[in-house]
Amino acid sequence: MAEADYDISELSDMFEKAANHLKSIIGKLESKHLLELYGFYKQATEGPCNTPKPCWYEMQAKQKWEAWRVLGDMTCEAAMKSYIQLISELDHGWREASLSSEGNGGNGGKNGWVAVSRLSNTDEHLDDADKTIFDWVKEGNVEKVQEFSQKSSLADPNIIDSEGMGLIHWAADRGNLAVLKCLVNDVMVNVDMKDGDRQTALHYAASCGHADVVQFLLDNGADPNVTDVDGALPIDVASCSEIVESLNKVD
Numbered sequence: 001m002a003e004a005d006y007d008i009s010e011l012s013d014m015f016e017k018a019a020n021h022l023k024s025i026i027g028k029l030e031s032k033h034l035l036e037l038y039g040f041y042k043q044a045t046e047g048p049c050n051t052p053k054p055c056w057y058e059m060q061a062k063q064k065w066e067a068w069r070v071l072g073d074m075t076c077e078a079a080m081k082s083y084i085q086l087i088s089e090l091d092h093g094w095r096e097a098s099l100s101s102e103g104n105g106g107n108g109g110k111n112g113w114v115a116v117s118r119l120s121n122t123d124e125h126l127d128d129a130d131k132t133i134f135d136w137v138k139e140g141n142v143e144k145v146q147e148f149s150q151k152s153s154l155a156d157p158n159i160i161d162s163e164g165m166g167l168i169h170w171a172a173d174r175g176n177l178a179v180l181k182c183l184v185n186d187v188m189v190n191v192d193m194k195d196g197d198r199q200t201a202l203h204y205a206a207s208c209g210h211a212d213v214v215q216f217l218l219d220n221g222a223d224p225n226v227t228d229v230d231g232a233l234p235i236d237v238a239s240c241s242e243i244v245e246s247l248n249k250v251d
Contacts, residue, residue: 008077015044015080018087021094026174027139029090036086039067043079048072137167137183140176149187157189164196172201172217175210184220191222199228206247207237214243224250 022037029037042049049069054061071079087094136144149157160166168189171180180201183189192200202222205213214234218224224234224247235247 011077011080011084014084018084018094021087021091023175025091025094033086033090035063035067037083038064039071040079040083040086042068043071043074044076044083047076048074133167134161134170137170137176137179138174140174140179142178142182145179145182146186149182157183157187158193160195166193166195168193168201169195169199169204172204172210172213173208175205175208175213177210177212177216180213180216184216191217191220192226194226194228197229198226200226200234202226202234203228203232203237206234206243207239209239209243211240211242211246214246218246218250 019041026034048071049065051065053069054065074082131144133145133148136148158166166189167183167187168180168191171183184191192202194200200222202214202217202224203226205217227233235244238244238247
């Protein structure tokens, strides 16, 4: 059935499945596609862009804002169809994979869109031999992260990349709990490490809606009272009530 033939309930259901599927392929996508998906998701769930343009120095936030704003008055239904169509173009077999996941007790839960606080440059293909631990973290490859950390024995587990982000920020941004556990328990990264904007992994996980990651960070001593350069706490950027509740429970 073509996207145009869905009734609203079928369209919403397919849109939710597509949004959930994005988590499994996000490490393989180019930044331009992540931005498009972000814009379509925001348009589908919130309607036309209704937030002020970010400050000039907030480059990533401006990119995301523009990807949403450029859709103008596109209807929610059209945005959902565009989102589904783009996922279909990026992964032709995603529908079958989604049905298989449901049949095997897959997540099927409402995790919404994957918010990308920072957008990686994945335009250039890298051979495995050329990849760094940052690449493995972004791809969510736990085995390679463990292997790299064991063989290379990182002199500084809190190393930052050219975007001012640490390994823990990327894992929290992508919502990859397995990688995050490896970084905290094996690589021994600092759970309160700050990026260039003084945001911690808790800021990233809270703003991206990754409730399980937020809870893991809190359970491992992450400080919910750290403010970023704008004075914002993780709770101030939290994207869902479940995360707000978790952060409010911390003494």
